[in-house]
Amino acid sequence: MSEVLVLVDHVDGAVRKTTSEMLTAAARLGEPAAVFVGAGLDAARETLAAYGATKIYVVDSSDVTDYLVAPTAEVLASLCEKVSPAAVLLPSTTTGKEIAGRLAIKTSAGVVTDAIDIEPVDGGIQSKQSVFAGNYTVTAKIVKGAPIITVKPNSIAPLESAATPTEETVEVSVSDAAKASSIVSTEPKAASGRPSLTEAAIVVSGGRGTGGDFGPVEGFADALGAAVGASRAAVDAGWYPHSSQVGQTGVSVSPQLYVAAGISGAIQHRAGMQTSKAIVAINKDEEAPIFEMVDFGVVGDLFTVLPAATAKINES
Amino acid sequence: MNIVVCVKYVPDAQADRSFTADNTTDRASVDGLLSELDEYAVEEALVIADANDGEVTVLTMGPEDAATAIKKSLQMGAHKGVHILDDAIAGSDSVATSLILSSAIRKIGDVDLVLTGLGSTDGGMSVVPAMLAERLGLPQVTFASEVTVADGSVTIRRDGDAAAETIRASLPAVVSVTDQINEPRYPSFKGIMAAKKKPVDTWSLADIEVEASQVGLDAAWSTVVNVEQRPPRSQGTIVTDEGNGGAELADYLAAGKFI
Known part of the structure; x- marks a missing residue:
């Protein structure tokens, strides 16, 4: 052979x-x-x-x-x-x-x-x-x-x-x-302690709806042992590093579970997560296109829904 | 300094893209445009050319409509265009694409820097820059989020998931840039008018000494045997948070054994 x-x-x-x-x-x-x-x-x-x-x-x-x-x-x-x-x-x-x-x-x-x-x-x-x-x-x-x-x-x-x-x-x-090309220097990123985006079984991503505060997203991710991602809007706004961007111009992920918080679900983003096994979304706008493709969705404010879910998960 | 930017004319990524009967990308049913990711390469080329008294040549290959991608680049400020137009090109894979582009770059001649986007928005393989570098015998530095050209070398910054790297290569080199590197300019009215007078050369495969038998669908080293539309995801349960949304979310995750 x-x-x-x-x-x-x-x-x-x-x-x-x-x-x-x-x-x-x-x-x-x-x-x-x-x-x-x-x-x-x-x-x-x-x-x-x-x-x-x-x-x-x-x-x-x-x-x-x-x-x-x-x-x-x-x-x-x-x-x-x-x-x-x-x-x-x-x-x-x-x-x-x-x-x-x-x-x-x-x-x-x-x-x-x-x-x-x-x-x-x-x-x-x-x-x-x-x-x-x-x-x-x-x-x-x-x-x-x-x-x-x-x-x-x-x-x-x-x-x-x-x-x-x-x-x-x-x-x-x-x-x-x-x-003819060589590495001049390498600056390792501070370890987040979270799994890598492409390898993680669960990914929790935040978008425009976070308003720049990824606290609830990170807290929820940590309760699930998940990696943290971000939409292009969040990255372009400087709220999260580009290496965490999920989407067409970032990383493409296929975890067991993908959670989109405050992300509307533009095609740019869907391209990077559509092949996930299960998809969950939390968004204030019930018309957000992301809801068309979710297994479970919560129409609500991520700043109340995520901490409540995190608390319940951490209790159990 | 002579800079060549390779650009691609692609079906609009916002539209419903599909395939034709021979399993190649359907380029007719969806409007085409300059690949969004290539605009960053054009912009970066213009910035580098401004600082180094350079000239920017925009290179594309594809059907007649692909001239649209050149036109947009010229309107942004590129100096001239080269369009490889030949019926035999249809269906070319990444290997043939790199052959055509590298042959065209050789004919353009005396090139210091080849710039590309980080990938196309249709095929999206991101392998052509490396293939170009291999064929041209040049170093490549890719996925640059910052580019500095000085003293016969190019230095870039690349943000990976584990580390940020600074990478240097001697010129000439092939460099691909990400969408984080700059904010591409919109063509100004002046730019649009000026573009009409800028030279665009249209070359056939014979002009760049590539045999028709080396490119196109029949010459592809990889072939698509099947395309299947992914079944649309159906909408699952949607709840509205009335104070209990977080708990319901946790219950869903528990039921799915995610926690």
Whole structure:
């Protein structure tokens, strides 16, 4: 069986959930082989084994980690040449997509981004994507090369499947051209203690209706162990950082439960949350379009409804 | 300084977009316009050009109507336009798109900076900037929320979910910008009048030395086998808060085992 390369999504060895989702998808297509770039493998090894990686390619060279995406694309391209994988899976992050784009050109292979499902079919691999603000599901097949697929977080349920991976250190020689862009500095964000937006099972978002006070939204989110998001209106007003923006020009999420507080539900926002399993909205305006798509809605002031709900949840 | 901005003519994202019988985007039934996300790239190009005595060329590919996207950019203040127009282009995937755009950029020649939006509002893959960079042998810095050009390099700030990064690349480079970077200007009356006199070159695939067999639907490296409209969400229970809304919300969440 051919290997399926999975680019491990991690921060200094802390493996993100997307990785176990990708390993699960990879097992449907062949032998999952993790590609671990950077430092921290000791922290990651156990998770990679638990989710079925039969092999771990280790790339720990400052030539790769200091220079963004181009060197990683070079490493993956050389691995593709060496092992002729059945497919290459990457996380649907900004970086993951950029590596995918470069890799596609290098290996002359087709690319699909934001896959929500992957399955083998006769003569290839099929993937599904959600497009046009989540109004359509597109099934695509890659017809050239080893398919390069970026996988949308929270789309494929991870399955544990213990394996004993072998490890292979990959020697890299990164071209000078690939070093033409570099990270000058990194300012880590203050940790909120909340789960990451794309991985969270529950997301609570606030919009214009918060008037800039996200207190009730954050309190409710914390009672549910949820991530906090924001609409474009709230971000444009400077009330919440852009990295928390849910919507067409921000992050797209598909949690088990999405709560929209003080968000009218413009298409810009719906594009980023329409594929959530359950949707709840709280809005003063009973005509708000968001109510057309909710499983449960409360017409009311979020400043009274959310604290009351939070209190009741915290009591129980 | 020569700046090329790649722009896309897309079906209006506010309208009901759909697909045609061959599973490609239906571009006829919905009004098209300059992709909103590309306006930020045009604006940023104008700002950089102003500060660096630069010239902004707007590049697009697509059917005749795509000239609308160039026109809008010229009205905003771009200096000239290039439109790749060829029947063979229809149905091109991201790989073919990057081939066409990179070939056009080579023909434009002597380019210091290639700017794009963070993604298109229709396909939305966000892979073309990286593909362009790969094909042109250039570095790419993407999702910039701030751009500074100085001393032969470009420095950007990118806000990720875990950290904010400062990234530098030597010029020439491919840079994509987010919708946080600026507030795109509206074309002024003067701008609209001036745009009428600005040069727009229309090139065929032959003009940029791309074979028709390399692009279009038949040459796509990935192909859509099915499109399915997502069933519309049906409205569930709506309650009006009369003092009990919060409790009812908590009850709903408990019933759904979310708490």
